[in-house]
Amino acid sequence: MEISIPTLLRIKPNAIYKIGKYLRKERFTRIALFYGTGIKELLGEPLAISLDSSEIQVVHEETIATNDAEEVIKSAFTLPGNVQAIVAIGGGKVVDYCKYAAFILQLPIISMPTSISNDGFASPGASLVVNGKRKSQKAKIPFGVVIDTEVIRKSPEFYTFSGIGDLVSKYTAVFDWKLAGRVKQEPVNDFSVLISINAVDMMVSYKHKEIRDLEFLRLICGCLVMSGVAMEVSGSSRPASGSEHLISHAYETIAPQPSLHGLQVGVATYAISWLQNNPEHHTIKKVLEDTGFVNYLSQNPLDKASFIEAIKYAPNVKENYYTVLSDKDNMARLIDFVRKDEYFGNFVR
Ligand SMILES: [Zn+2]
Incomplete structure (x- = not known):
């Protein structure tokens, strides 16, 4: 049995300002970036500055409002072929979405939860909607978990x-x-x-x-x-x-x-x-x-x-x-x- 464990693990105040640096250190320079609803408005700016200053290319960017399995599959196969890693920032939905997309494409995923309402941001499964019903699917345990505790402190x-x-x-x-x-x-x-x-x-x-x-x-x-x-x-x-x-x-x-x-x-x-x-x-x-x-x-x-x-x-x-x-x-x-x-x-x- 093969066991994978998150390799990149940063849990600290203002971690979001350093995401570019973390990704570069892992040699990820072309990423697909997925936001949860409302997150780009909230955190898009510091994130973009951090990625820019480390010369990380965002080759695909999308805001996710669903965790419908069919949507994930469709979206996964439209990602540009040169993506090296998937970055998910937001709540449970976008993380589940990306974990499953990463599983399909066999790409590493870095999860950046903006709230900590459950253990899904670091678990190997994804909760998805299949034919209108919520189901637990096998997915990929994140390669990286980056949590800005200042962001968590400000969450409800x-x-x-x-x-x-x-x-x-x-x-x-x-x-x-x-x-x-x-x-x-x-x-x-x-x-x-x-x-x-x-x-x-x-x-x-x-x-x-x-x-x-x-x-x-x-x-x-x-x-x-x-x-x-x-x-x-x-x-x-x-x-x-x-x-x-x-x-x-x-x-x-x-x-x-x-x-x-x-x-x-x-x-x-x-x-x-x-x-x-x-x-x-x-x-x-x-x-x-x-x-x-x-x-x-x-x-x-x-x-x-x-x-x-x-x-x-x-x-x-x-x-x-x-x-x-x-x-x-x-x-x-x-x-x-x-x-x-x-x-x-x-x-x-
Ligand atoms: Zn639970």
């Missing part, structure tokens, strides 16, 4: 809360994976488990959990990269995604107004960790409190009825994916918990 806080929710779910995901190992003899990759758990432990043990703190943001970004790498190492989403993710995916299709991936995942992680009798249940609760996640959710709660429906539907989201929710009694216990637990009332209404 719910994106960062979402990233924290996605990160804390490694505890419940790994628990489900090990459970599947015991019950279904599914192979568990210990090294992948180590990376995943270390990533979330690092965030947990950081003292000053202030989401506008550049050092804390740098740490979260690094941990999300590790989550992506854990998936690459095991060749599956297991180290990063368990029953809490299944609930979130189901909620997305059921709720009248879905929230952000990581916000849904964070809420589901709290509930699932209770169900699993997970030793980290209280750690999870404390992290969500200390970072401000709980406070934000209490003002922007998820829809309780949809959440309960999502729990019921969750085991059907992925085939052959054994989790704590595969047991019918467990499912009933969790629904009861969501209905009655007073503290959980912070997350849903």
Whole structure:
């Protein structure tokens, strides 16, 4: 099995001003540049100055508003043949779009997320729309991840809360994976488990959990990269995604107004960790409190009825994916918990 790991990794304030220098160092001088919606207006200028001053040629430039698989394929094959690397700057959509295009064309991709709402900017999969339905596709793990923490600091806080929710779910995901190992003899990759758990432990043990703190943001970004790498190492989403993710995916299709991936995942992680009798249940609760996640959710709660429906539907989201929710009694216990637990009332209404 071939494992690739991001080679170019820069997470620091004002990294965007140095992108030209980073690309030149890697000998990429002709790139295709893809922006997310509204990003060119926001960051196009410093980016252009940086690329210009390092004499990087932008041979194709486009703003992406879709992650439809057919659009990606069409666009990939119209790229000029002399492109050496694809650069994606923006949110999840443009990064997913470019990861898949890079996979088709076998080109390196450099992802420059402008918010950190999930681990997608450094993961080997891409979430795309195929025939009107959201699907996870195999794609390429980015060759480079460049994150300007000043840009992240200025992004709306719910994106960062979402990233924290996605990160804390490694505890419940790994628990489900090990459970599947015991019950279904599914192979568990210990090294992948180590990376995943270390990533979330690092965030947990950081003292000053202030989401506008550049050092804390740098740490979260690094941990999300590790989550992506854990998936690459095991060749599956297991180290990063368990029953809490299944609930979130189901909620997305059921709720009248879905929230952000990581916000849904964070809420589901709290509930699932209770169900699993997970030793980290209280750690999870404390992290969500200390970072401000709980406070934000209490003002922007998820829809309780949809959440309960999502729990019921969750085991059907992925085939052959054994989790704590595969047991019918467990499912009933969790629904009861969501209905009655007073503290959980912070997350849903
Ligand atoms: Zn996730």
